Amino acid sequence: MEVLLSSDKISDCVISLADEIISKTARGDKIAVIGVRSRGEILAKRLADALTHKFKTKIPCGTLDITLYRDDINNPQSESQPLVRTTEIGFDIDDKIIILVDDVLYTGRSTRAAMDALIDLGRPKAIRLAVLVERAGREFPIQADFASLKIDLPADKTVQVNFVESDGKDRVIVI
Template identity: 40%
Template structure:
């Protein structure tokens, strides 16, 4: 059984608030770039960029990072379970820029750690900030988001899934019990 914890309107409100917070914390958007973690983080980054452009009257660059080769669980995968590499696309140098890394759900912190490694391979940012739609806790690494759409206390027996229209044809965040295998 699943329960919706954010609907389309709540997601839109959270993203609008995060956009304002990004602008405020960075005193505008000069020298800033939004970088979404594949897959849903990219769509959230694009939505944030649209909101920021409406507020500031100028566009902010959006890039995407693929963490496939930076994951710390690749050695536990079987030979038949080869990683699918989707590529990183950041148009300009991130060196000396303020990078706002964006993901949908923050859980253990391992995805963000992999994304940080991938970013550093592309340059040396002046600053990296983290924006997430959902922070569900249970960190295994010392990673803390700067911008949060919603904190959702969970148990480890639960799964939080963000669904976005661009990928899932619906905007919602649901929480459900893990299924036993």
């Protein structure tokens, strides 16, 4: 096990992501943050709080469940049925710049599913992708607009993101 990011580094990464988003957002643009369940949801809440603090105005934050949009949902090789949870977006996404947040970007499949789900909910002005870790190995032509850490790992390695809210501690490790 290799630790890529410690708790302190993750906090720094959230602030850096917020700063980068602010630097690339025009004055007057309406933005909202939406996290992909489950770890993207936690990161999105932290990012929305940082943006709210920096913009000095409340940045809307929501959660997107992509289970039914995944391309592996009907995979006969799967031993269990996926757990479908709720999408919680308490605001209109039309004409807003949506900062779509996930913990790790690897193949691009989850991001593709998330964009499909978002477009079914409305017509955002733009969708920008923010991730904690951008890993090489894309299977779809998708890239992060904002990424804290970019890495290239062998296919047999996994990036695991832990957050105190779900796992008891903040860290990013390779297993």
